[in-house]
Amino acid sequence: MFFRKLRCSFCRRSNNDVEKLVAGARGYICDRCAHGVMRIITDTPPGSDAPAPKQPVVLPRTSEVGRTWHFAVSSR
Ligand SMILES: [Zn+2]
Numbered sequence: 001m002f003f004r005k006l007r008c009s010f011c012r013r014s015n016n017d018v019e020k021l022v023a024g025a026r027g028y029i030c031d032r033c034a035h036g037v038m039r040i041i042t043d044t045p046p047g048s049d050a051p052a053p054k055q056p057v058v059l060p061r062t063s064e065v066g067r068t069w070h071f072a073v074s075s076r
Pocket of ligand 1: 009010011012030031032
């Protein structure tokens with residue numbers, strides 16, 4: 001079966017470099033970035049009683065920031 005060359009919209013890895021690539025309305029997210037997103041969503045800053053700020057978490061699309069992103073995920 002032939003697959004088009006698809007890339008994660010967050011880290012720009014191709015579908016050959018990741019285990020899973022999930023398609024959205026405007027892009028794709030790989031399993032690694034999805035884990036990072038889940039961590040952001042489930043993490044509540046310690047000591048804060050207030051609900052999480054209603055600010056969007058912006059994940060830049062450049063590959064350079066993508067490396068930073070993966071470093072941040074694996075640093076905990
Ligand atoms: Zn990714």
